[in-house]
Amino acid sequence: MANWLAILAQRLLNQSPRHQFVVCHEMLNQIVLRAWHLLPDLDTEPSLRWGQYTVAGGGLIAPSHAPHAFGERALMPLTDWSAVSGVGMEMSPLYEYMAPGQDRSGRAKMSFDTRVTRLNTGYQFSILIVMIKGPTYTIGLPIRTDGAAIDFTAHLLAYARSHDRRLSLMGFDKALTRQVVHLEAF
Numbered sequence: 001m002a003n004w005l006a007i008l009a010q011r012l013l014n015q016s017p018r019h020q021f022v023v024c025h026e027m028l029n030q031i032v033l034r035a036w037h038l039l040p041d042l043d044t045e046p047s048l049r050w051g052q053y054t055v056a057g058g059g060l061i062a063p064s065h066a067p068h069a070f071g072e073r074a075l076m077p078l079t080d081w082s083a084v085s086g087v088g089m090e091m092s093p094l095y096e097y098m099a100p101g102q103d104r105s106g107r108a109k110m111s112f113d114t115r116v117t118r119l120n121t122g123y124q125f126s127i128l129i130v131m132i133k134g135p136t137y138t139i140g141l142p143i144r145t146d147g148a149a150i151d152f153t154a155h156l157l158a159y160a161r162s163h164d165r166r167l168s169l170m171g172f173d174k175a176l177t178r179q180v181v182h183l184e185a186f
Contacts, residue, residue, distance in 0.1 A: 017093070020123040023143050024091045027125060027150060028172060031089075034154035035161065042162050050152035053139060055159055060084070060129065062137050079131070086166030087156060088128035093171075096121045127153055130166075 038045065047056030054061040059080040098117040122143075129137040141149045160167060 017120045017122050020143050021091075024123050024125050025172065027141070027143070028089060028091075028169075030150050031153045031157060034150065035157040038154060038158040039162065042158050045155065048152055048155045050148050053152065055152060055156045057159060057162075060156075062129070062139075081159065081163040081165065083132055083134075084160065084163075084165050085130045085132045086168060087160040088130065088168040088170055089153075089157075089172070090126045090128055090169075091123055091171040092126070093120050094122045094124055095119060127156065128170075129156075 043057065045057070047054055047058075052063050061079070095118045098119055125141045125143055127137075127139040127141065129139070131137070141153065157167065
């Protein structure tokens, strides 16, 4: 019985917002380090595909934002790096709202408080590809060490860096990321 409780406690700890916060920073560190190591030999790297996205020295292929026949989304043609203004990486919190008169577990409590409370339930990690003209592409990354997602993002950063595109971080605690490789040094 004690083993089962320890496993459950570990699973709950792994799902906590604090754990997801740390995982996002670890992913960022892995991505930036991988991109740093790719830079010297980037011109010999083949194109890399992850899901519906492809990144290469010549540019990017991503799903089109414009709906096509029958409401389906098509892949946009190869977008040259000269059409990309910059690449950003964003970590943002996820929230759930707790109604007045509820505690954190959702049970009713006796209270005269009428304020709605916003609870942090986790984090999301996204890549933003800002075009010079047109829509900004937002690509959500899974918050786990998904090797294919990390490789794709590292290649994207390395290609953006080699083409002198703007790179930025949003929502990351710089004290945690500065210890390994920060984008400013990259």
